[in-house]
Amino acid sequence: MGLIARPDSTSAPTTSGQQGAARVVSYQPQSSEGWVATKLDFLVNWGRANSLWPMPFGTACCAIEFMATAASKFDLARFGMERMSFSPRQADVLICAGRVPFKLAPIIRRIWQQMPQPKWCISMGACASSGGMFDNYAVVQGIDTIIPVDVYVPGCPPRPEGLIYGIRMLQEKVMRERMSNTDRLRREMDPDPSSRLFIPPPAIDELSEPFGNSVNQTRSGL
Amino acid sequence: MTTGVDPLWEAPIRIVYPGSADPTAPAPATPTNVPHRGGPENPSAAAIRARFPDAVRRVDVVWGETTVVVPVNRVLEIVRWLHDEPLHLYTYLSDVTAVEFRDPEEPLTVVWHLRSLAYRRFLRLKAELPAGAPLEVDSVWSVFKGADWLERECYDMFGIRFRGHPDLRRILMWEQYLEGFPLRKDFPLRGRFSRAEQLRQALAANPEARYSMEELSIADAFEDLPPDMRTRLQGGEPTGE
Numbered sequence: 001m002g003l004i005a006r007p008d009s010t011s012a013p014t015t016s017g018q019q020g021a022a023r024v025v026s027y028q029p030q031s032s033e034g035w036v037a038t039k040l041d042f043l044v045n046w047g048r049a050n051s052l053w054p055m056p057f058g059t060a061c062c063a064i065e066f067m068a069t070a071a072s073k074f075d076l077a078r079f080g081m082e083r084m085s086f087s088p089r090q091a092d093v094l095i096c097a098g099r100v101p102f103k104l105a106p107i108i109r110r111i112w113q114q115m116p117q118p119k120w121c122i123s124m125g126a127c128a129s130s131g132g133m134f135d136n137y138a139v140v141q142g143i144d145t146i147i148p149v150d151v152y153v154p155g156c157p158p159r160p161e162g163l164i165y166g167i168r169m170l171q172e173k174v175m176r177e178r179m180s181n182t183d184r185l186r187r188e189m190d191p192d193p194s195s196r197l198f199i200p201p202p203a204i205d206e207l208s209e210p211f212g213n214s215v216n217q218t219r220s221g222l
Numbered sequence: 223m224t225t226g227v228d229p230l231w232e233a234p235i236r237i238v239y240p241g242s243a244d245p246t247a248p249a250p251a252t253p254t255n256v257p258h259r260g261g262p263e264n265p266s267a268a269a270i271r272a273r274f275p276d277a278v279r280r281v282d283v284v285w286g287e288t289t290v291v292v293p294v295n296r297v298l299e300i301v302r303w304l305h306d307e308p309l310h311l312y313t314y315l316s317d318v319t320a321v322e323f324r325d326p327e328e329p330l331t332v333v334w335h336l337r338s339l340a341y342r343r344f345l346r347l348k349a350e351l352p353a354g355a356p357l358e359v360d361s362v363w364s365v366f367k368g369a370d371w372l373e374r375e376c377y378d379m380f381g382i383r384f385r386g387h388p389d390l391r392r393i394l395m396w397e398q399y400l401e402g403f404p405l406r407k408d409f410p411l412r413g414r415f416s417r418a419e420q421l422r423q424a425l426a427a428n429p430e431a432r433y434s435m436e437e438l439s440i441a442d443a444f445e446d447l448p449p450d451m452r453t454r455l456q457g458g459e460p461t462g463e
Contacts, residue, residue, distance in 0.1 A: 107429045145421055
């Protein structure tokens with residue numbers, strides 16, 4: 001399947017050579033950045049990664065698992081996320097938990113546009129990531145067709161451990177951001193003016209092709 | 223916005239306690255050994271047959287629940303009688319929905335679920351819409367105000383028009399939805415348009431332009447609204463972001 005790259009992925013993610021140590025946030029001494037810049041980066045990223053304020057966008061059963069994640073047993077506050085921001089203007093990370101119908105598409109898009117930079121998005125569960133089993137007329141086939149997504153958490157619904165793992169991955173992603181790398185700086189993505197979509201329409205059609213049983217459900221008997 | 227007071231709203235509120243029409247009746251219990259077909263019929267079915275002898279096509283009792291099949295043009299009359307008649311008092315409309323069968327003769331059936339709280343009865347009315355005719359049926363909104371959204375949903379999903387409904391428009395899908403009526407048998411599961419086109423149309427909708435003035439409760443402040451909002455609320459102008 002030929003995927004079309006998103007506009008913000010112009011530079012390939014830097015792999016530090018060793019695959020096993022890919023999760024270690026490292027500052028190579030041979031880096032051309034200065035000591036002050038790297039330390040400032042580290043300080044800013046450390047602060048951002050450990051105080052991500054989530055904007056919960058719970059539409060379905062994934063939201064129940066999200067609530068369990070935030071409750072005392074799994075305790076999202078351990079990762080600096082104890083403050084649920086139910087207003088997008090005070091939020092850092094949009095956690096879309098559950099399926100998004102087409103009627104909600106402009107709403108989640110507006111919520112995303114209201115969030116200030118820097119902002120991240122976690123797509124929680126199969127439905128938010130791909131439409132899941134709802135391969136029908138009413139459900140968006142993956143919220144990445146509406147807003148850019150940083151971390152996909154698989155599962156139907158994912159257990160709280162899964163969501164916490166996704167959050168940890170997002171924190172590592174935040175820790176890797178460099179002010180000197182302007183290509184990878186977070187900036188507002190503007191949709192394509194003609195289609196008003198982030199992904200070209202042929203790519204959306206290709207990504208949301210019917211698969212499995214739904215191929216047979218598409219045709220009509222009458 | 224209506225001027226004047228609807229006489230229906232001026233009617234005194236009467237509180238109905240379940241089973242209050244017959245205090246000597248035994249307390250309700252979960253029925254056991256209910257036959258699939260047959261069994262005791264709801265007494266209201268016989269009453270409908272006596273009152274409207276030419277209007278009852280069929281009475282079915284399935285799993286203890288009585289279904290009365292009536293012609294489409296008699297539904298409002300029968301529902302009103304069932305609601306008003308002191309011996310029935312079907313004061314609660316649980317649901318209005320429709321079923322489409324793969325039957326070329328009578329493809330669509332509209333279903334009303336009525337409940338009599340006073341007599342603890344449940345009655346299902348069905349009306350088969352004839353093939354070829356426009357999908358129209360009388361609204362029961364004049365009897366039950368709660369039929370408003372139920373009929374809107376039925377219209378949204380099946381395209382059945384309810385004559386006399388005050389505000390018949392889509393309720394689940396957005397108002398600019400162009401693909402048809404999703405619960406019809408000839409509607410493809412994934413919709414008629416491509417995914418990109420569906421997304422484009424959905425994103426072009428303005429989330430705030432979906433409500434009528436009454437729903438927004440700003441009808442009183444209408445004159446103070448900004449002009450663009452006034453235009454939008456007045457005429458259902460299609461808005462893009």
